Amino acid sequence: MGDTFQASIGQSYNLFTPLQLAGYAAAIASGGERYASHILSSVVPRGSERPLLTYAPEVLSTVEADPENLRVIAEGMNMAAKYGTAAYVFGNYPIEVCAKTGTAQIAADSENNAVFIAFAPFEDPEIALAVVVEKGGSGSGLAEVAAEIFDCWFAGRGENEETVQTARSGE
Numbered sequence: 001m002g003d004t005f006q007a008s009i010g011q012s013y014n015l016f017t018p019l020q021l022a023g024y025a026a027a028i029a030s031g032g033e034r035y036a037s038h039i040l041s042s043v044v045p046r047g048s049e050r051p052l053l054t055y056a057p058e059v060l061s062t063v064e065a066d067p068e069n070l071r072v073i074a075e076g077m078n079m080a081a082k083y084g085t086a087a088y089v090f091g092n093y094p095i096e097v098c099a100k101t102g103t104a105q106i107a108a109d110s111e112n113n114a115v116f117i118a119f120a121p122f123e124d125p126e127i128a129l130a131v132v133v134e135k136g137g138s139g140s141g142l143a144e145v146a147a148e149i150f151d152c153w154f155a156g157r158g159e160n161e162e163t164v165q166t167a168r169s170g171e
Contacts, residue, residue, distance in 0.1 A: 021130035025117040028077070029098070029125035032063035032070050074098050078122045086116075089143040095154055096122035099146070101139030111135035116142035120150055127153050 007014075016024075019037055027034045036058040042051040063070065077098035081090040085101040102115035114136030119128040129149055131142040 018130040018132045021115065021117050021132065022128050025098075025100075025119045025130065026125075026128035027063055028070055028073055029119040029128055031067055032065055033059050034061045034063065036060055074122065077118075081118070085140040086118075086143040086146075088140075089147045093147065093150075095120050095150065097146075097150065098122050098125075099143065101143070103138045103140075112137055114139045114142050116140075116146055118146050118150075120154075 023034060023037055038055050041055050043053040044051050077100050078096060080086055080101065081093075081097040081099040083091070086097070086099040090097045090099065097118055097120040099116065099118040102117075104113040104115060106113055112135070114131075114133045116131040116139045117129070119125045127150070129146060131145045131149075133142060136142065
């Protein structure tokens, strides 16, 4: 019973990889569908506009949960990005982000491990990520790293890079 209580607040023993944590965020973003992870979306030969290979998303499983529950979790993550532990970075970010910070306490005499998961945009997710730093302190301190990843992703997807940078600089 004690282990269950500890696990429910993220303070138990676990062995998740950053890729598994990003997959967890992606499953929330997709309303419960867990997709196979991938690194690229297509292969385009130099000098050509036609892809030689295009990645086809593969659903591995579906979370058996009420879709409304998953939506509430996503809304809570959106509020954490706007008003909570990641608001110092994402409170005025031009794209709605959903995030969860984590601080994994490992021992009284050791620095905590920092964990940050996120996906964006809130309404039509394109990207999920996880940032994990062993002995990195607090998970909220990793929001800036996640924002840099989102900046690169959305600038590369046609978002106005100047708008993203202006919002992040507070101007």
